[in-house]
Amino acid sequence: MNTTSPTVVLVHGAFADASRNGVIAELDAAGVDVLAPPNPLRGIGADAAYLTGFVDNLVRPTVLVAHSYGGAVITQAGGDAHGVVGLVFVNAFAPEAGEQVATINSRYPDVPLGAALRTLTYTSERGEQATDAFVDHASFYDAVCAS
Numbered sequence: 001m002n003t004t005s006p007t008v009v010l011v012h013g014a015f016a017d018a019s020r021n022g023v024i025a026e027l028d029a030a031g032v033d034v035l036a037p038p039n040p041l042r043g044i045g046a047d048a049a050y051l052t053g054f055v056d057n058l059v060r061p062t063v064l065v066a067h068s069y070g071g072a073v074i075t076q077a078g079g080d081a082h083g084v085v086g087l088v089f090v091n092a093f094a095p096e097a098g099e100q101v102a103t104i105n106s107r108y109p110d111v112p113l114g115a116a117l118r119t120l121t122y123t124s125e126r127g128e129q130a131t132d133a134f135v136d137h138a139s140f141y142d143a144v145c146a147s
Contacts, residue, residue, distance in 0.1 A: 006061035006085050010036040011051060013068025013092070015135050015144055039070060044101070048076035055081035066092045072101050116143035 008027060012018050018036035027034040037054050040047055051073055055062050063086040064074040071092025078087045093101055105114060116139035124130040135143055 005032065006063045007033040007035060007058060008063050008065055009051075009055060009058075010034065011064060011066040011070035011074050012036070012039050013066070013070045014041055014133070015140075016068070039073060041069075044072050044076060047073045048080065051077040052081040055084060058083065061085045063088060065090060068092055069101065071095075112139070112143040116140070 010018065010021060010023065012021070018024075018038060021036055024034055024036055035058075037051070040050050051064070055064070055077065060083060062081070062083050064078055064081075064084055065088040066074040067090045069092075071089045071094050074087050074089075075093075075095055078084045093104055095101065095104060105111070108114075113135070116136045117133050118136055119131050119133050121129055121131055
């Protein structure tokens with residue numbers, strides 16, 4: 001672990017996970033202390049709380065780096081977690097305080113992801129009805145991967 005530089009914590013967006021992140025190997029090879037925890041994808045509040053707890057347990061200076069939806073998560077967690085010395089947004093949401101991702105998305109109705117989103121209802125661990133979103137399989141590449 002590099003003790004002179006902050007730890008970089010990578011926060012993935014929705015419809016992804018941390019397991020296929022080539023940036024991890026590049027940063028590691030450059031001597032950067034890098035971690036990529038899971039983002040539970042249960043809503044900004046819940047995801048930010050999880051990330052805050054993760055970062056607080058590191059007990060060292062941390063830079064949060066996010067992609068896509070992860071930007072909304074680090075916006076909140078960055079103000080709550082101890083030791084965060086910077087936020088980096090890589091093609092990520094950077095909402096104002098209290099601004100919702102849906103509000104940002106509504107300003108860009110022609111983005112392919114909107115048309116490709118599907119939802120389903122499930123029962124949460126507290127027994128409440130909740131909604132989950134996923135991307136239509138046939139549209140995934142065009143909606144998520146193409147730029």
